[in-house]
Amino acid sequence: MTSIYIAEDQEMLNSALSAILNLEDDFTIIGNATDGQTALREVISLKPDIAILDIEMPKMSGLEVAGELRLIKQDLKIIILTTFARKTYFESAVIAQVNAYLLKDSPTDKLVETIHKILDGQTIYDANLVSTILTSVKNPLTPQELKIMREFAQGKSTQEIADAVFLSNGTVRNYISSILSKTGTHSRIEALNVAQKNNWID
Amino acid sequence: MTSIYIAEDQEMLNSALSAILNLEDDFTIIGNATDGQTALREVISLKPDIAILDIEMPKMSGLEVAGELRLIKQDLKIIILTTFARKTYFESAVIAQVNAYLLKDSPTDKLVETIHKILDGQTIYDANLVSTILTSVKNPLTPQELKIMREFAQGKSTQEIADAVFLSNGTVRNYISSILSKTGTHSRIEALNVAQKNNWID
DNA sequence: TACTTTATATGACAAATGTCATTTTAATTT
DNA sequence: AAATTAAAATGACATTTGTCATATAAAGTA
Known part of the structure; x- marks a missing residue:
């Protein structure tokens, strides 16, 4: 039994x-x-x-x-x-x-x-x-980018993210720019939707 | 039976x-x-x-x-x-x-x-x-605002929303401004998070 | 050591976003 | 019809966002 x-x-x-x-x-x-x-x-x-x-x-x-x-x-x-x-x-x-x-x-x-x-x-x-x-699309984002994405997923502004992650405002913008280009999008929300669909974020 | x-x-x-x-x-x-x-x-x-x-x-x-x-x-x-x-x-x-x-x-x-x-x-x-x-918080958004929110939830830009909803760019911005004020937020993503949490969008 | 990456930062710019006060137009009500 | 209300638009403005080219420092490699 x-x-x-x-x-x-x-x-x-x-x-x-x-x-x-x-x-x-x-x-x-x-x-x-x-x-x-x-x-x-x-x-x-x-x-x-x-x-x-x-x-x-x-x-x-x-x-x-x-x-x-x-x-x-x-x-x-x-x-x-x-x-x-x-x-x-x-x-x-x-x-x-x-x-x-x-x-x-x-x-x-x-x-x-x-x-x-x-x-x-x-x-x-x-x-x-x-x-x-x-068959899943593998996540092209670096850990850093992932971290920053999680930040703006909460609705934080560039400056708030910069403060949270201890990076300069400009650097954060660069990372986001890179995220957008990797996801083939032009805005944070679009990028989030792509990430969501591919389960890159939990 | x-x-x-x-x-x-x-x-x-x-x-x-x-x-x-x-x-x-x-x-x-x-x-x-x-x-x-x-x-x-x-x-x-x-x-x-x-x-x-x-x-x-x-x-x-x-x-x-x-x-x-x-x-x-x-x-x-x-x-x-x-x-x-x-x-x-x-x-x-x-x-x-x-x-x-x-x-x-x-x-x-x-x-x-x-x-x-x-x-x-x-x-x-x-x-x-x-x-x-x-006990659920009731949705303070008007049907129009709701519709516009659903648009930017997809990551559309102001102009794209304006085209989709047949309103001027400025009007869309006004509606969004109103949405932000009603949700007590200052960005689209934040507003979406609030709406999500309260099940205002399907 | 010299070379190459990698991560972070700057600066400069156009475009998009968010905020307000005000106006025009349309729809409703009195 | 006149008055009121609601919906849509304008204009003006400060910020924020996204893009790029470039610089600097640290870390890793040949």
Whole structure:
């Protein structure tokens, strides 16, 4: 009998998954959480065989929880279950050595199947996810540019950004100019839209 | 026996809900869709007692489907099941005379309970949703201002907006100035952030 | 050491943006 | 019709933004 813990902040999915997995006669759900902190605490104390973690949760993300858990419990099987195929998320997941990374955009059968496979020692990355990552436009912005973009995403003026980042007003303008040229745009808002569409910012 | 149709584009939730509701011995799921168009077509042909509709779906939103269905089938019970508590969504739902409006942020029990209640003739609006709507800051922007905001949200320049909306460059600047003053900001991006936070734009 | 990058800064300029006071025009109301 | 209100436009102005060419200093490399 395989014991499973579910952390998912969308109640409807959380309870639905619990019910479904409980139907399988070789699985038991031994706990649920709707935030990362509780999940981390309870997985440690309840010691399930498998932890299914959503990424976007209050207090602590599923990826952070995964990272912590992997340090403590080498043998725990971790499944990341999330909505979007973000490159940065996927990378963190790989670093945390999760056993599976599934998208909510696949049916529950797939989840059940995945659980069986990882119990068998396999590592599963959703094919859909992998292809999205491979075909995604890679971020041409330097870390500095990224940082500055995050600043003006909040609506800050050039001067406010300069103060925040300890650069001169002119330098900030240069960086922004470079951002615009790399994104093929002519204004901050356009650049933000491009970045948004390509998931360059979190 | 009550027949139910589910339209939900997140496969995981779709299949999970189907499985759960099928467990109840007075319900049968007679169909599923992951986009609005198929949902509309199939609900018309399959004639379920209840249609559960997500709002954000490809091709046609759940609200549009609800509107169409209500015109054709007065006796059909419609449940809107969605993630966010948006005022505009809720208003459209009321106009389409849906029988229930639930948030995915409530457990499946609640859904089952709601189905029973609407079969009993009641109309259910998620309490959580209603309170969110009531406490939400109401949009101070005029329809014109809203329209212009949607334009610059796409990154358009003043002139481009003027051309799109058939106003003079100066008038557009005046409207934007008014938007900034109403939102208590001094730049388009800041204004967008405020609008975003308060769900004034869709 | 000399050469080359890389990050930061300056200055100068045109264009766009945001602010206001005022005017014109159109639509509503009395 | 006259008065009021609302919508759109103008003009004038200070700032901000975006673009470029160029300079300087620091860091890395041959």
